[in-house]
Amino acid sequence: MARSKQYNEEEVIEKAMGLFWRNGYGNTSVRMLEKEMGINQFSIYSSFGSKNGVFLECIKSYKKKIHRITEILEKSNNGVIGIKQYFYDFLEFSKDDNGKKGCLVTNTVNELGEHGDPIIMTELKSFFNEIKTLFANNLKQDKNKAQESIDKQANYLAASMLGLSLASKILRREQLEDFIETAFNNL
């Protein structure tokens, strides 16, 4: 009954995600999105409503993408060893051609802080809490830990992941490994 879309929405979002990941929200213009996504502004707006709409889909897509490694953590039963592995997995996951992308969620929290779109901020915080819960669940596998220390250590690890994400943008691989190794000496 009518013409059909010449692009796949998931595919173009995947491309947009890369752009936001590298440049941040504010430094990515709709013109840049056009080029990267390979479709023009009309298509962008008819599919996603707004720049914000594109970004929201990118965050969702990011969550799916990173599920590749959160899934491993979820299924792990090695306690703190599994969490440490997640830190290393994250380094591989976030590696760019230059290895300087960090974590899209972390980057966005830092850029938009509390000023960002509420729907997006909710999405970001929920991701952060999911990760923290995964950490806590893994910590529980180490039987000798008190519940109280699990909460503290989950907070510690979650904040450390924020640090790793940021550090991965400016430190060398070797320094990042120092960080991870020392960070887990504490547990």
Place this chain on the structure above:
Amino acid sequence: MARSKQYNEEEVIEKAMGLFWRNGYGNTSVRMLEKEMGINQFSIYSSFGSKNGVFLECIKSYKKKIHRITEILEKSNNGVIGIKQYFYDFLEFSKDDNGKKGCLVTNTVNELGEHGDPIIMTELKSFFNEIKTLFANNLKQDKNKAQESIDKQANYLAASMLGLSLASKILRREQLEDFIETAFNNL
């Protein structure tokens, strides 16, 4: 021989710094700077050359401001205890009305990454290295440490500070304390 400036450059930079600190570089416009600094665009450009020029002065001003607490660390001879105190001092230092500013240097590294103005990036990295050196110097005060472990631990602590800065923008005070306490457990 001529009219004299009706504003003090240090004072207006101090105000600009607050704006950049809260909003980041990209989300701070020259119009916003006009209002906050209390002078108009002509004065901004004649004093500082460009938006980038204003920002560069703000970074320098930030370094002076934070010297209040780095100085304490510099003079401390409590080894790792002094560093831990610096983490707590930083939390106080970066506290806003809402307690969500983080560290201007860290925020900027995260926002601009490698895309930022080279002069500014150099300024940021030098600050990071100064802090790392201060950490290393303090660690050396604890006599029982091997040189090798000092390097590793200084890397660890520097990256942890990045984490604390980011975490301070989204976590509650109590969680930040969990982070600091656990981070220093085994040093």
Place this chain on the structure above:
DNA sequence: CACATTTCTAAGCATTTGCTTAGAAATAAA
């Protein structure tokens, strides 16, 4: 084929961006 319906192209909208400029206002020195 015919055509209703959707997607696409590309031009254009108002607003905001960083930055500049012409001319009025002020002021230290002669």
Place this chain on the structure above:
DNA sequence: TTTATTTCTAAGCAAATGCTTAGAAATGTG
């Protein structure tokens, strides 16, 4: 007071921003 020099006001510039729209091009269904 006069005057040379600087600072200030406020208007304006081109380019970029997010978003919209009119009309051409395509296509599944009858």
